[in-house]
Amino acid sequence: MPKAGPSAISAAMTIAETTFAALDFEAAGAVPGQPDVPIQIGIATGKPGEMPVLYDSFLAIDRPVTPGAQRVHGISNEQLEEAPTLLQLYPTLQQHLANRPLVAHAHGTEKRFLAALPGHPFGPWIDTLKLGRKVYPQAPSHKLGRLCDSLLLSKRLRTLVPDRDWHDALFDAAASLLILFHLIEELNLADQPLEVLR
Numbered sequence: 001m002p003k004a005g006p007s008a009i010s011a012a013m014t015i016a017e018t019t020f021a022a023l024d025f026e027a028a029g030a031v032p033g034q035p036d037v038p039i040q041i042g043i044a045t046g047k048p049g050e051m052p053v054l055y056d057s058f059l060a061i062d063r064p065v066t067p068g069a070q071r072v073h074g075i076s077n078e079q080l081e082e083a084p085t086l087l088q089l090y091p092t093l094q095q096h097l098a099n100r101p102l103v104a105h106a107h108g109t110e111k112r113f114l115a116a117l118p119g120h121p122f123g124p125w126i127d128t129l130k131l132g133r134k135v136y137p138q139a140p141s142h143k144l145g146r147l148c149d150s151l152l153l154s155k156r157l158r159t160l161v162p163d164r165d166w167h168d169a170l171f172d173a174a175a176s177l178l179i180l181f182h183l184i185e186e187l188n189l190a191d192q193p194l195e196v197l198r
Contacts, residue, residue, distance in 0.1 A: 009101060014190065014191050015048060016047065016191060018047065019046060019100050020045065020046065020100060020101055020102075020177060021043055021101070022043070022103035022180070023041065023042065023097070023169075023173050023176075024105075024110065024170075024172035024173040025110055026169045027039060027113075028061055028064075028069055029066030029068050029070075031063065031066065038059050038086060039058060039075055040057070040058050040075055040168070041056060041086070042055070042056040042169030042170030043056065043096045043173055044170070044174040044176075044177040046177065048184045048185065048190055049185075049190075054170055055092075056170035056173075057084065057092075058083035059086050060080055060081075073168065093117070098122065101123070101126050101194060102123055102126065103126045103176050103177055103180050104126075104127065104173075104176055105127070106129040124198060126198065131183060132179060135187065136150065136151070144179075145166050145175070148178070148179065153178045153179065156178060157175050157178055161174045180197075
């Protein structure tokens with residue numbers, strides 16, 4: 001199993017040499033007095049110019065999904081009945097996330113949920129919301145779906161992740177990765193060091 005940790009990623013690596021791991025969580029919804037918990041994870045990994053590898057899983061939790069959250073993402077309590085917990089998925093997550101820069105759109109939720117894992121050794125992080133605002137300041141919106149529309153990525157995304165939609169963790173993770181790869185190609189960054197994306 002690969003050793004996890006940001007130190008395993010060299011700042012001297014070029015972007016073209018780097019395998020990125022974009023991820024997204026969907027959550028159960030906030031309940032007074034309890035932290036929100038993840039119920040689905042989606043991961044899209046790959047190098048610029050290559051077809052991403054996709055992985056997703058529902059996640060078991062010990063409380064019901066709130067009606068408000070269910071209206072957003074459509075995930076029911078019944079879909080979680082046979083799912084593993086986030087901790088049970090830890091070895092699988094290491095295979096997908098270790099020794100790779102992590103990509104997310106407004107990465108606060110993803111960082112918080114991964115922080116619940118022992119040692120949470122994953123990172124460094126690349127935030128496509130932050131990059132989108134910096135590189136495309138005139139975009140009508142920097143929300144994930146609107147930015148994909150502005151960059152003409154939505155058709156490609158729907159081909160890559162068919163039968164899914166926004167607020168599905170895999171769909172949103174793949175969208176983040178496509179935004180990053182679009183930015184890398186448009187700005188001709190493939191031969192630049194990884195640190196230019198941070």
